[in-house]
Amino acid sequence: MALSADILRGYTDTIILKRLSLGDSYGYELGKQIGCISQGGLEMKEATLYTAFRRLEGSGLIRSYWGDAQSGARRRYYAVTPEGLERLSRDVENWQETKQLLAKLIEEEPE
Amino acid sequence: MALSADILRGYTDTIILKRLSLGDSYGYELGKQIGCISQGGLEMKEATLYTAFRRLEGSGLIRSYWGDAQSGARRRYYAVTPEGLERLSRDVENWQETKQLLAKLIEEEPE
DNA sequence: GCATAGTACCTCGCCTGTCAAGGTATTTCG
DNA sequence: CGAAATACCTTGACAGGCGAGGTACTATGC
Numbered sequence: 001m002a003l004s005a006d007i008l009r010g011y012t013d014t015i016i017l018k019r020l021s022l023g024d025s026y027g028y029e030l031g032k033q034i035g036c037i038s039q040g041g042l043e044m045k046e047a048t049l050y051t052a053f054r055r056l057e058g059s060g061l062i063r064s065y066w067g068d069a070q071s072g073a074r075r076r077y078y079a080v081t082p083e084g085l086e087r088l089s090r091d092v093e094n095w096q097e098t099k100q101l102l103a104k105l106i107e108e109e110p111e
Numbered sequence: 112m113a114l115s116a117d118i119l120r121g122y123t124d125t126i127i128l129k130r131l132s133l134g135d136s137y138g139y140e141l142g143k144q145i146g147c148i149s150q151g152g153l154e155m156k157e158a159t160l161y162t163a164f165r166r167l168e169g170s171g172l173i174r175s176y177w178g179d180a181q182s183g184a185r186r187r188y189y190a191v192t193p194e195g196l197e198r199l200s201r202d203v204e205n206w207q208e209t210k211q212l213l214a215k216l217i218e219e220e221p222e
Numbered sequence: 223g224c225a226t227a228g229t230a231c232c233t234c235g236c237c238t239g240t241c242a243a244g245g246t247a248t249t250t251c252g
Numbered sequence: 253c254g255a256a257a258t259a260c261c262t263t264g265a266c267a268g269g270c271g272a273g274g275t276a277c278t279a280t281g282c
Binding site for chain 2: 092109
């Protein structure tokens with residue numbers, strides 16, 4: 001069963017930053033990669049992806065450059081900036097807190 | 112540091128359903144309770160809360176009734192319906208999947 | 223040669239959920 | 253009496269996801 005990315009709203013950017021922190025990539029590939037890693041569990045829609053790229057680049061968290069494609073369609077590659085890495089590590093910390101929070105709020109059987 | 116409820120978008124309803132599954136409650140109390148349980152980690156804003164109540168009641172997942180207040184301001188209590196409980200359990204399962212997914216996508220250092 | 227599928231990019235506009243801001247009415251306490 | 257707390261509620265702005273649509277090139281099969 002595929003989860004909607006809406007559930008992960010707020011972590012789209014984090015996912016992208018993380019993936020890019022492991023190596024530059026481009027939209028199409030990143031989309032496939034995410035679907036693959038999550039074994040179909042999360043499909044990040046193209047519109048979502050490209051919106052996020054604009055947002056992240058606008059905030060200086062990633063930067064982009066055109067790949068020199070001898071063959072195949074042109075690709076716009078993205079790379080994380082130092083600011084992006086900082087943000088990523090804060091986001092991951094944040095995620096730990098969020099997990100614990102939700103555990104308290106929806107998993108626990110208290111008192 | 113307080114997390115925005117926006118980060119948990121998609122789980123607001125789940126949190127409410129869970130809390131109500133432990134006993135009927137009303138808006139004001141639920142808000143305080145959530146802030147308390149999460150030790151200030153999550154403040155669910157009133158506007159968000161009441162919007163969610165409308166949504167959940169409209170979907171038949173909760174129902175409401177006026178408490179008979181001998182003293183104090185009138186309170187509208189909410190109770191989970193059987194459909195609400197079903198939804199809750201599906202949501203919690205979903206949450207487990209989401210956690211694992213995000214672990215793969217943002218925590219892991221793969222290959 | 224041509225159609226089809228795949229790679230790869232992108233935008234527009236709708237929808238949904240959050241929340242700041244504002245409002246009401248009652249009670250409690252100094 | 254006045255302030256703070258309890259308790260409810262709505263409106264409108266804003267942001268993010270994504271369905272739908274579009275472009276351009278390449279590779280494959282018939």
